[in-house]
Each structure stands twice: as C-alpha cells, then as structure tokens.
Amino acid sequence: MRIDIITVLPEMLEPFTTQSILGRAQKKGLAEIHVHNLRDYTTDKHRRVDDYPFGGFAGMVMQCQPIDDCIAALKAERDYDEIIYTSPDGEQFSQPMANELSLKKNIIILCGHYKGIDHRIREHLITREVSIGDYVLTGGELAAAVMADAIVRVLPGAIGDEQSALSDCFQDNMLSAPVYTRPADYKGWLVPDVLLSGHEAKIKEWELNQMIERTRKLRPDLLNE
Numbered sequence: 356m357r358i359d360i361i362t363v364l365p366e367m368l369e370p371f372t373t374q375s376i377l378g379r380a381q382k383k384g385l386a387e388i389h390v391h392n393l394r395d396y397t398t399d400k401h402r403r404v405d406d407y408p409f410g411g412f413a414g415m416v417m418q419c420q421p422i423d424d425c426i427a428a429l430k431a432e433r434d435y436d437e438i439i440y441t442s443p444d445g446e447q448f449s450q451p452m453a454n455e456l457s458l459k460k461n462i463i464i465l466c467g468h469y470k471g472i473d474h475r476i477r478e479h480l481i482t483r484e485v486s487i488g489d490y491v492l493t494g495g496e497l498a499a500a501v502m503a504d505a506i507v508r509v510l511p512g513a514i515g516d517e518q519s520a521l522s523d524c525f526q527d528n529m530l531s532a533p534v535y536t537r538p539a540d541y542k543g544w545l546v547p548d549v550l551l552s553g554h555e556a557k558i559k560e561w562e563l564n565q566m567i568e569r570t571r572k573l574r575p576d577l578l579n580e
C-alpha cells in the first residue's frame with residue numbers, strides 16, 4: 356500500500372518514516388510512505404500556506420489553494436481510497452480502523468495545523484476525519500505518524516512473526532497476557548509454572564484466562580462493547 360502524507364513540517368515525519376517498522380516495511384516493499392511539503396504547492400511568493408480567518412476569530416487558518424493543488428497533483432498520478440484529515444474533532448482512531456485502512460491501496464493523510472484548514476477543503480475533498488484521542492496536539496504530524504505505524508504494522512510480513520500482529524492487544528477487543536523471558540527465576544521473582552510445563556493446551560488456557568482477567572480488571576469497557 357501507499358500512504359501520502361501532506362504536512363507543513365516534513366522534517367518532523369522523516370524519522371518515523373525511515374526508522375523502525377515503517378522503515379523496514381518500506382525496504383521489504385510492503386508499503387511506501389511519501390511525505391509532501393505543503394509549502395511546495397503554494398502560489399504565494401512568500402511560501403505562506405495560512406491566512407487570518409474571516410469573521411475576526413483568533414488564530415490562523417490553512418488556505419484552500421496549496422491543499423487543493425497538492426491533492427490534485429497526487430490524484431493526477433493515482434486513485435485514492437481515502438483522503439484523511441487529522442483533527443481532534445474527527446472519528447476516533449482505533450485498531451479496527453487501522454486494520455480497515457491497511458486493506459486500502461492508496462491513502463492520503465493531510466496534517467492539520469494552526470486553527471485548522473479552510474472548511475471548504477473538508478467539505479469538498481476530505482473523505483474521512485480522524486482524531487487519535489481526546490486531547491489537542493499542536494499539529495497533525497504526530498497523529499499521522501501514529502496512524503501510519505498502526506496501519507503498516509498489520510500488513511502481512513511487516514513484523515517478524517506474522518502471527519504477532521494478529522495476537523496484539525485490542526485485536527480481539529482484549530488486552531494481551533503478560534510475557535516472560537529467561538531466567539525463570541530472577542532474584543526469587545518466578546515465572547508462572549504453567550509456562551515452563553511445555554503443556555501447550557494448558558498454556559493456551561492460561562493465556563486466555565489472563566487476557567480475560569486483565570481486560571476485566573483494567574479495561575472493563577472493552578468487554579461491554
């Protein structure tokens with residue numbers, strides 16, 4: 356799949372797209388992440404991409420022209436399944452949404468900034484508005500990085516063990532069981548016996564019980580959905 360991210364701060368996204376899961380997935384040819392500097396698309400001679408809001412409100416608003424031209428340039432090259440705008444008033448991002456978006460071929464993520472973007476862009480070009488939680492970030496870049504990471508890591512082959520993205524926390528609306536590694540006895544802190552037993556069925560049963568118990572205790576809201 357391909358993710359195009361439009362931003363006024365491309366250098367902020369660079370480390371996320373070249374390192375870790377996203378970097379490796381790109382090297383393996385599973386995903387392509389392209390970051391576009393919105394300022395490259397403005398017709399303003401001072402490279403401005405924002406202006407004062409009509410109505411005398413506080414803050415600055417990202418203008419239609421650079422965003423429209425940038426999206427048009429991308430759309431001229433390929434079809435997009437979604438054009439996402441990052442905004443605290445959007446639909447809340449979740450594991451099911453990450454799974455769903457990972458099945459798309461091409462998506463655009465437009466990072467919001469300042470007081471937001473001219474509403475006409477949202478009405479005419481944006482297909483989906485997404486928030487990563489109920490708090491306000493300075494810009495949409497961190498939200499775009501969070502979304503790209505969560506989307507790409509569920510692509511088959513993106514993480515070493517193909518099973519492990521499927522057994523992630525939240526994939527079944529449940530928290531994961533605790534994990535342990537050697538040594539089995541660290542300063543008298545012991546690993547549960549069942550994990551050392553080699554009894555596969557009992558281990559599976561223990562894991563499921565742990566998942567249910569932890570979810571009930573820490574996130575009871577997940578069980579009621």
Ligand code: 6GU
Pocket residue numbers: 440441442443467485486487488489490491492493494495498
């Ligand atoms: Cl997507 N953008 C901004 N600016 N703040 C946020 C957010 C997005 N999601 C949560 N807070």
